[in-house]
Amino acid sequence: MRHHHIPAALERRVRKRARNRCEYCTLPQELQEATFHVDHVCPRLAGGRTAVENLALACVSCSLRKGARVTAQDPSTRVIAPLFNPRTQRWADHFSLMRAPKVIGKTAVGRATVLALAMNRPAVVAIRLAHMALGRLHPA
Ligand SMILES: [Zn+2]
Known part of the structure; x- marks a missing residue:
């Protein structure tokens, strides 16, 4: 992919x-060394097309963790x-x-995605804290 x-x-x-x-x-691309990936939301293996309506910008960590996955377990409801x-x-x-700096899942989709993509891994939490200190990330 x-x-x-x-x-x-x-x-x-x-x-x-x-x-x-x-x-x-x-995560903003700004201040990141690695170039973010263009991710196929519906994976190519599952027939997802390389078209703007099936593409998303993803940081390297989210992109690699997502890979060809389309589902994950919600840790609250299983x-x-x-x-x-x-x-x-x-x-x-x-x-x-x-x-913040943690992302909280509000729904089954959100909780499953936070866990599957490790959105609160220590490195990204540290980066979010840095962006908050710079006034570039607003808790909402
Ligand atoms: Zn990401």
Whole structure:
């Protein structure tokens, strides 16, 4: 998937739409060394197309953890839930930064995705704290 060629113009559209942030964990590309990936929301293995309506900007960690997964277990209810889809769902409906620097899942989709993509791994929590200190991340 990440070896799949994305035309430069398409990548620019995806980056601009995402405002250069990971559409899963919200990490900004700014201050990150590794270039974020253009992720297939519906994986190519599952027939997902390389088209703007099936692409999302993802930080390297979210992208690698997501891979070809489309579901994960909600740790609260143990129900298997679909992973968050940034094209058809609204981030704020499923996640909260009220307890920033941690991302809290508000729904089965949100909780399953927080866990599956390790959105509160220590390195990203430290980066969120740094962005908060710079006034670039607002708990909401
Ligand atoms: Zn991410």
